[in-house]
Amino acid sequence: MKDAVLTELGARLVAGSLTDDSLLELTAAPADVRILPDANVVKVGGQSFIDRGRAAVFPLIDEIVRNLPSHQMIIGAGAGTRARHAYSVGIDLGLPTGVLSVLGTFVSMQNARMLHYLLARHGIPFIEPAQFAQLPLYLAERRAAIFFGMPPYTFWQQNPAVGRIPPHRTDTGAYLVSEVFGCRSMIYVKDEDGLHTRDPKKDRDAKRIPRVTVAELEAMDLPDLVVERAVLDFMRTATHRRTIQVINGLVPGTLTRALNGEAVGTVITAD
């Protein structure tokens, strides 16, 4: 007997197992809606950028303001050196990854608040995860909003395979915002011209990689990366966010060019 209240997918889901691959495949059939296709997600690095203070941050704030007429921006804040301090104290005390995740959230919250106050006179709000329902209004009215980059996993943050540091931090949180809303771009503002073959802060012979796929990056098996590894993992299965760009925000005009769609740092693509 067919139950007219349930769609075909509904009937399968109500009766079936959510671990059944054939049923999971069905759920991908309807095309995803792009919820905020005109917005760009811009993540401002913590250790790499905000911790440099006024010299780095003020010119970037000016550049963000200049771009408001032409680009909507959802701006995420990284954590940085205070998170590293809190993680190191927490690890020494034996605290689990979920508690470290809470500590990291507090630091990215501080950085988001500071960015917020610097942009406040332009009417740009800071929103916490519970306020994301207002994000479309803020983008339509004020062209930008600030959020803390940490995903709100708190005590439910997963353990890393190795060590104790939360594997899903502010790069990942910003990435997932860009993916879930089907945004126009994902730009990471850091203090290097992108990804290098070695850590350029430690090795002067490090070479910049202008464009690379996730698979190529994995084949290189670099000991260090410019974005969290989880971002690369998610890019493989993501629906919308198939490219990200890492740029050097210390160079004036770079953010503007990236917002305009130019490749000015390292572009990482899913395929």
Next chain:
Amino acid sequence: MTESSDSADARHHLVSVLMRESLVDRDLQARTEAPVFRMLPDCHVVKIGGRSILDAGRDVTLPVVDVLGRALDSYKLILGTGGGVRSRHVLSIGADLGMPVGVLAQLTMADSLGTAHMLGALLAPRGVVAIPPEMFGHLLPLFMKAAPGVIFNGVPPYSLWEHPPDLGRIPPHRTDAGCFLLAECFGCASVTLVKDVDGLHAEDPKENPSAEFIREIDTAALRKRRLGSLPFDRVLLDLLDRARLVRKFQVINGRRPERLLAALNGEHVGTIVHAAS
């Protein structure tokens, strides 16, 4: 306590072992491996199935509630609930409307919260109620001192930040995963998933009643068997392998509710899944 710029580095650092380092560096990550403190070692996490128990109505649910009431005399319980049929329904409508996985995850939180409140109403005479998700994690140790148990909606707070799944659009971190992650973070004594089957079978026992019963297995052996369906969130296998404090969980049949008391007592009455050694 601070070290500001040296000649090569214009950034300002706080002195710590992680100072100036990339947290993405593998060697650095390995150096942070250390023993973990157990915050709530005497509490047991029990997940009560949505579709398998609550949605099956009073004949199935009330005996489980009765056993939970008795268990609360001896054990501190953190109860999670599943969203059941209503979650399946909202997933089907949401997916049809093109909602991304993060939105679907956000939507399902409400269903299991409803289930949590139903269970909370039935356990109210025991002082056990559903706690609002916003305050649940941070106040959990306080609640566990003040009451014999608490109920939460089982859903991890991933919401819009849910991970893109390998296949399809169903949020991979559902209520089994939320209960497990909570137990791992708080270092709880055990994780028991209460379903409507005896445990893990080689095939769905509802379709093949003579399917082989798997009494005990580790994640490596389980992956190798490539079973078409599991009676728990598949992501639990990954979470278990990365767990430091909770290295196993047990799936038991809530239609035989007395097994819950045995499971809390450490007895093997369903299927025990271990982390790969």
